[in-house]
Amino acid sequence: MSRQPAKLVRGMPLLGPFAANWENVEKFQARPDDLLIATYPKSGTTWMSEIVDQIVAVSNSERCKTAAIYERVPFLEYAVPDMPSGTQALDQRASPRLIKTHLPVELLPKSFWDNKVKVIYVARNAKDVAVSYYHFYRMAIVHPEPGTWDEFLDSYINGKVCFGSWSAHVKGWWQKAKEWDVLYLFYEDMLEDPTREIRKVVKFMGKDLPEETVEKIASQTSFKAMKQNELSNYSMVPSSVMDHSISPFMRKGVCGDWKNQFTVAQNEKFDEYYQREMSDGALSFRS
Ligand code: A3P
Numbered sequence: 001m002s003r004q005p006a007k008l009v010r011g012m013p014l015l016g017p018f019a020a021n022w023e024n025v026e027k028f029q030a031r032p033d034d035l036l037i038a039t040y041p042k043s044g045t046t047w048m049s050e051i052v053d054q055i056v057a058v059s060n061s062e063r064c065k066t067a068a069i070y071e072r073v074p075f076l077e078y079a080v081p082d083m084p085s086g087t088q089a090l091d092q093r094a095s096p097r098l099i100k101t102h103l104p105v106e107l108l109p110k111s112f113w114d115n116k117v118k119v120i121y122v123a124r125n126a127k128d129v130a131v132s133y134y135h136f137y138r139m140a141i142v143h144p145e146p147g148t149w150d151e152f153l154d155s156y157i158n159g160k161v162c163f164g165s166w167s168a169h170v171k172g173w174w175q176k177a178k179e180w181d182v183l184y185l186f187y188e189d190m191l192e193d194p195t196r197e198i199r200k201v202v203k204f205m206g207k208d209l210p211e212e213t214v215e216k217i218a219s220q221t222s223f224k225a226m227k228q229n230e231l232s233n234y235s236m237v238p239s240s241v242m243d244h245s246i247s248p249f250m251r252k253g254v255c256g257d258w259k260n261q262f263t264v265a266q267n268e269k270f271d272e273y274y275q276r277e278m279s280d281g282a283l284s285f286r287s
Helices: 016-020 022-026 045-059 086-091 110-114 126-139 149-157 166-176 187-192 194-204 211-220 223-228 264-278
Strands: 007-009 012-014 035-039 098-101 118-123 182-186
Touching: 007 016, 012 016, 016 022, 022 086, 035 045, 045 098, 045 118, 045 187, 045 194, 045 211, 045 223, 118 166, 118 187, 118 194, 126 149, 126 166, 126 264, 149 264, 166 182, 166 264, 182 187, 182 194, 187 194, 194 211
Parallel strands: 035 098, 035 118, 118 182
Antiparallel strands: 007 012
C-alpha cells in the first residue's frame, strides 16, 4: 500500500481510498437496533468498542474471542483496495450490529437518523489527540504523509487532517446530544474511573450487570490487557497497512502525553487556537 493524499468529501478531508467509496457510505442502510460508536480519531474508539462488545458478549462469552475488534465493530467509512469495505462488512453482519465511525455529525448517513440509532460518543482532549493522531498517521500507511510534527500540528489546528477539525467534531456531537439519544463520554473520565464509565454504558444499552461483571470488563479492557490481546491491538493487520515498528497502535494510553511532544512555542500557539474555538465554555476537557 502506498500513501495517498486526502480528498475533500463535502468539505471534509478524508483518506483518499475512503473518499473513493463515499457513495456507498452515504447510501448505507442503518437498522433500528444498531449501536453507533462515534469519535474523532484517536479518542478511545477501540477502547469503547471493546467495552461495548464485552457488554454484548456477557450472554455469549465466546463472542469477544472470535475475531479482531475491527471485525466485531466494523468501521463504517473504512475502504482500502482488496479488502471488504466497512459498508460491505456491515451489510453482511447480523443484528444487532455495533458500528464505529469518525464522521462529524453532519456527515452521518441519513438512515442513522431515520432509524433513530443510539450513539455513544467519546471525546478526548485536543492536545493528546493531536499527538496520538500524528503517531497514527506515521504508522498507518493508508493516511497521507504526516510531514514533520510541526507541520502536522499546523494542519490539525487548521482542520486539514483527515476527518477535519477536532473542535467542530466535539462541539457538533455535543449539540446533537441535546436532542438525540447520545451518551457523551470523555476519555479522561474513562481513565480516571473505568467502572463508573462502564456502568453508564451498561445503563445506556438498557442492560443491568452485576458489579463483578462490570469490574471484569474493566480489567479485560485495561490498556495493559488490550495491548497484549492480538484481537484488540491491531497486530493482525498486515504491516504494509499498519507498521507497529514505527509506532504501536496501543501506544501509551495516558492523559498528558502531549507535554512530551509540544514545544513551548507550539503550546502557546495551540492555546490561542483553543481559546478561539472553545471559549464559549460549553465543553471542558482535562488535559
Ligand atoms: P495513545 O496514542 O495516546 O496511546 P482510537 O482507538 O480512537 O484510535 O484511540 C487510540 C488511542 O487510545 C491510543 O492513544 C491508544 O493507546 C488509546 N487506548 C486504546 N485502548 C486503550 C485503553 N484500554 N486504555 C487507555 N487508552 C487506550
